[in-house]
Amino acid sequence: MGDRAERRMFLTWCALAAATVLSAWAGTGETAFESNAVAALTVIAVAVIKIRVVMREFMHVRHGPVILRWLTDMWLVLTCGTMVGMYLLGVAG
Numbered sequence: 001m002g003d004r005a006e007r008r009m010f011l012t013w014c015a016l017a018a019a020t021v022l023s024a025w026a027g028t029g030e031t032a033f034e035s036n037a038v039a040a041l042t043v044i045a046v047a048v049i050k051i052r053v054v055m056r057e058f059m060h061v062r063h064g065p066v067i068l069r070w071l072t073d074m075w076l077v078l079t080c081g082t083m084v085g086m087y088l089l090g091v092a093g
Contacts (some may be wrong), residue, residue: 008057009057012053012057012058015053016050016053016054019046019049019050020050022042022046023042023043023046023047026039026042026043026046027039027040027043037087037088037091040087041084041087044080044083044084044087045080048076048079048080051076052072052073052076055072055076056069
């Protein structure tokens with residue numbers, strides 16, 4: 001790997017670590033969020049972003065065919081929508 005690729009990998013890893021810290025902070029309940037729902041939806045959103053980054057960077061989907069990139073993004077949209085919907089149904093019920 002070249003220096004540029006190693007730097008990109010390192011920066012990606014740092015961003016994922018920072019996102020993990022953000023999720024942990026948001027999920028503690030001692031945050032600036034006014035409700036648990038906002039905190040939970042923030043954790044879900046950060047998780048989806050992290051999954052996309054891992055798929056694109058570490059599973060090399062970024063270099064794959066356009067259909068693969070499209071399918072992985074649609075899978076994420078469907079999965080995220082399902083998680084948010086289930087959470088909101090659980091909160092309402």
